[in-house]
Each structure stands twice: as structure tokens, then as C-alpha cells.
Amino acid sequence: MHPAFSVIFLTTLIGVGQGLFLALMTGQSYAAVGLVTVSNPNEFYAYGSVTALLFLIGGLIASFFHLGRPERAWRSAARWRTSWLSREVIVLPIFMLLVFVYGMLHFIGWDPNILGAEQPLQGQLSLFVGILGMVACFALFICTAMIYACMKFLQEWYSPLTVINYIVLGGASGFTLATLHASVYEPGLTQLFGVWATIITLVALVTRLASLYRNTRIKHKSTIQSAIGVRHSSIDQKTQGMMGGSFNTREFFHGASQIWYRSVRWIFLILTFPLTLALLWAGLETGNGLFLALAFVSQYLGLIAERWFFFAQANHPQNMYYQSI
Amino acid sequence: MTQLALVIDLNVCVGCHACVTSCKQWNTSGPAGFMSDDNPYDKDPNGTFFNRVQSFEIGEFPKTETVHFPKSCLHCEDPPCVPVCPTGASYKREEDGIVLVDYDKCIGCKYCSWACPYGARELDEHQKVMKKCTLCVDRIYDESLPESERKPACVMACPTDARLFGDVHDPDSQVSTAIREEGGYQLMPEWGTKPANHYLPRRKTRIKIHEDELIRADNPLKKEGVKPRTVVDEPTLDDVTSW
Ligand code: SF4
Numbered sequence A: 001m002h003p004a005f006s007v008i009f010l011t012t013l014i015g016v017g018q019g020l021f022l023a024l025m026t027g028q029s030y031a032a033v034g035l036v037t038v039s040n041p042n043e044f045y046a047y048g049s050v051t052a053l054l055f056l057i058g059g060l061i062a063s064f065f066h067l068g069r070p071e072r073a074w075r076s077a078a079r080w081r082t083s084w085l086s087r088e089v090i091v092l093p094i095f096m097l098l099v100f101v102y103g104m105l106h107f108i109g110w111d112p113n114i115l116g117a118e119q120p121l122q123g124q125l126s127l128f129v130g131i132l133g134m135v136a137c138f139a140l141f142i143c144t145a146m147i148y149a150c151m152k153f154l155q156e157w158y159s160p161l162t163v164i165n166y167i168v169l170g171g172a173s174g175f176t177l178a179t180l181h182a183s184v185y186e187p188g189l190t191q192l193f194g195v196w197a198t199i200i201t202l203v204a205l206v207t208r209l210a211s212l213y214r215n216t217r218i219k220h221k222s223t224i225q226s227a228i229g230v231r232h233s234s235i236d237q238k239t240q241g242m243m244g245g246s247f248n249t250r251e252f253f254h255g256a257s258q259i260w261y262r263s264v265r266w267i268f269l270i271l272t273f274p275l276t277l278a279l280l281w282a283g284l285e286t287g288n289g290l291f292l293a294l295a296f297v298s299q300y301l302g303l304i305a306e307r308w309f310f311f312a313q314a315n316h317p318q319n320m321y322y323q324s325i
Numbered sequence B: 001m002t003q004l005a006l007v008i009d010l011n012v013c014v015g016c017h018a019c020v021t022s023c024k025q026w027n028t029s030g031p032a033g034f035m036s037d038d039n040p041y042d043k044d045p046n047g048t049f050f051n052r053v054q055s056f057e058i059g060e061f062p063k064t065e066t067v068h069f070p071k072s073c074l075h076c077e078d079p080p081c082v083p084v085c086p087t088g089a090s091y092k093r094e095e096d097g098i099v100l101v102d103y104d105k106c107i108g109c110k111y112c113s114w115a116c117p118y119g120a121r122e123l124d125e126h127q128k129v130m131k132k133c134t135l136c137v138d139r140i141y142d143e144s145l146p147e148s149e150r151k152p153a154c155v156m157a158c159p160t161d162a163r164l165f166g167d168v169h170d171p172d173s174q175v176s177t178a179i180r181e182e183g184g185y186q187l188m189p190e191w192g193t194k195p196a197n198h199y200l201p202r203r204k205t206r207i208k209i210h211e212d213e214l215i216r217a218d219n220p221l222k223k224e225g226v227k228p229r230t231v232v233d234e235p236t237l238d239d240v241t242s243w
């Protein structure tokens, strides 16, 4: 498939936003049961939510560049019964709204204990909104990933690993950003987020390698024989019916050279995983926020390359009809 | 239920592209608006087509055969392109099984084109909506046309009659008979899309004659040593009969 930058930015940016929100909720859950204390909760959660929201808005804006007719985008909520894309279009604004409400509650510091003050749990209203937000967040991860994972003849994508990778890669980048965020607003939590970011990045490394392993060994079900229905071991296309190219040749081939294609795989593997982990470790050891910022930048750039590769690696069966001019 | 479809006979298609040009001509002049055509006579021509004819060489020289292969939307009975559409712009008509795009609803997200394993959909570069074969839905029901012309433009144009059009659910239709009797098949059956369009394979006409049908094994004249011989010492028929 041809990697479209609109979709690359959409999926990576909302992934960061979602991961960051999950990190904030992780922090608040720890604090609610008294495992950590947040000295400056309002600023920490409110600014965190604003950051998450900015990433989500960025993703939303990027998504409009994917549409031929963005002015009709509202129509895309119509077929949520059958289409994962439609479901994503519905869940994304719901999630954004919940992040906004969650951030506002913290910002104005209005957090009544709706279950009663005698409960050990504190900050109940924002926790409640946050839990709704987490549900929406996972729903959004699933919708986004299922857009790709539901197409059975795109065999590279048709796997639970696609969904898992979207969740853990988004989570990893979000927790890395949360580490940076904590180092600025709540240094006491930097270690907590740093450790989680490391763990999630390691898990993501395993699941992403698993999907790479699966995809390089994939056996495609469709062959040129089944595509044109002729039983012969040697079939050679002589013309595809046009010489100037068409939508079919532009949309479904990545069009990059083999060298570029192979190097992107190494670039994303190095940037997203070892380099990020090293920078995270350096940041946590030295307490220098610059390392943490670089860790996030490295991981985000790595994820852009990762998403490029995710699309480029998928081999659409229609390509068999466009093998030679 | 009716399922309109094309049956394309690869045995007689000569790859002349008459269906491609007549399709483009009819559909670019229709009420649904033009089909983009940029630099048609220049460098880098580029346009939207519903139908393409491709050519494949089967086998290795000198034992080769050329197959011309027209490809358009197959109007699948279980079309994977329809449920993925977020707007409902892509739909399959109940009454005749034609898969259509509502150009007024389509947002040009291209998701349906990803979901079609055959590459039958093309995004129009200017209108920015998804386009595909309509089976000339604006022609086949047009009562101002004589009955014999209520067929898709490609079917009308084909000089070798390689394209048949009809209801593949009616067992007695011309298309069903052709599929049944001439070995019609579907493309990429492995994905369960159940394409309504079928293709008829290349067919060779051969008669089987065994050698012993040319040289009659039971011909007594050919049997060695048993040729009837004239008996000379017995009276002939002429001797004993008075005619
Ligand atoms: S051929 Fe493609 S576009 Fe046509 S109905 Fe089947 S899946 Fe849809």
C-alpha cells in the first residue's frame, strides 16, 4: 500500500494523545490509592490533558487531508454498524470530549467525592470521568487498528498483532511523553512514568518484532493464477491496459526503492526502541529533561517510520494485475 | 432475486479495447458527470476508467498463448467494499444486485478501494469521489432506448461478442447457460466475495479419434491370410442356375 502521510500522522498523533491520557490516569490511580503523592495535581493533570488534546486535534486535522471531500466528513458517522472507520469517527470526538472534561475538572479543581467523602478513594468525579475516558481510549485504539486488521486479504494486517501493536506503540509513546511531562510539572512522578515507558516500549518491541517475523514469512493466498483464473505455472503480464498509470498504480504500491524500504525498517526499529530506551535511561539517571525530550522525539520519529513501513509492507492482491506496463 | 452481471468470454476476446472506450464515452457523458481525463493525448496521460483490458502471456516460448483480460467491477454477491464504507455511499442494490457509489455521499476516503481485492475502484482525481462500473444502470432501464440496446455500453461495443449480459440467478438466462455449459469461473474465489461476473476460459475444439476408428480393426479384408479365395473345382453359380 502507498503510505499516505495524512494517515501516518493521524494514527501516530492520536496514539501519543491516547497513551499520554492513559499515563495521566495511571498516575491518578496510583495517587488515589495512596501509592504516590502528587504535589501539584491540578496543573499536572490539566496541562497533561491539554497536551493530550493537542495531539488528538493534530491527528484529527491530519485525517481531513486524507479525504477527497472533507466538507462531507460528517456523513462518515453513518455506518457504524458495519464500518470500523465509521466507529473511529464516532469514538474519536467522544474521547476528545472526555479528555477535555477530565482536564477541566482538574483545572478548576472541582472534584467532589460522588461516592461519599468517607471512602478512602479521593478525587472520585475526575476518576470516574477518567475511567470513562480510558474505555473510550481503548475503544479508539481498537477502532483505529481494526480499520486495517479487518481486511482479510491484506494478510499482513489481518492479525490480532495489528491491534496489539497499535495499543502498545501508542501507549509507549504516550508514556514517554508523560515522563517528560512529569519531569517538568511533577518531578516526583518521573521515575514512575519512566519505568512504565520502558516496560511498554519493551513489550512493543516484542510484539512489533513478532508481526515483522510473521509478515516476512507470510504466504499469500492469491496468486496470478487465481487472479485471472488460468491454470499455468508461467503467466507473464504484457500490458496492464494503460501506460500512464492510474489510481491502481498510485494507491497500492509504496513506490520506494528497495534500499529505502529496507532501511526504513532499521530506522524505525532503532529509533523507536533502543535509542528511545537509552535516552530514557539517561534522562532518568541524570534527571536531565533534555534526554527525556530527545527520547520522545526519537520515539515519535521512529513511529512515523514504523507507520510508513506498516503501510508499505502490506501487499494488496490487486497489485497482481499491475505487474508490467 | 435478480443479480445482473457480465460474462466475459476469454476465448473470443481479441483485446481491442472497444469496451474500454465505449464505456468511457457513455459514462463520461452521463448524468453522473464526467470521468476525469488529463493529458489524454500528451505526456503522462491519466484518467478514470471503469474497465481495463489487460494482456497476459501464458506459457513459455514457443508454447505460448495470449490471453486478453477485461477487468471491471465484478458486482460481488458478498461485496467486501460495501460494509466498510463509513458513509453508506457504497451500496448494493436489492433489486438487481448492482454495486453502486452515491457520488453525492462519498467523502473520498478510499477505504472501499482498499477493501476490493480486484482493484476495481478508482478515485476520480477531480471530483474526488470513488468511481466504478455501474453496469450502465442509466442505460439498461432506459425505456427511450430500443429494447435491444438496453445493455451496458461495453456489451454493445464488443465486436466479437465476448461480453454477455444478464441475470446470473436465472438458471435459463443466456449468461447462466454459458457459465454452466462453457465452464464459467469467478476470480479469486479464495476470498468468498462471490463475484457475480464470470469469465469463460479459453477453449480448444478437438475431436477425439482413435486410430482403430480410422483403420477398421474388424474389416475382414484387412485380415491377413483370410482373404476369400475362388474355389476352382466346383461349379460356379452360372453353371447350376438357369437365369
Ligand atoms: S469487484 Fe470490488 S468493487 Fe466490485 S463489488 Fe466486488 S469488491 Fe466491490
Ligand code: SF4
Pocket: B084, B085, B086, B087, B088, B089, B090, B101, B105, B106, B107, B108, B109, B110, B111, B112, B113, B129, B130
Ligand atoms: S471512498 Fe466513498 S464510497 Fe468509498 S468508502 Fe469512502 S465514502 Fe464510501
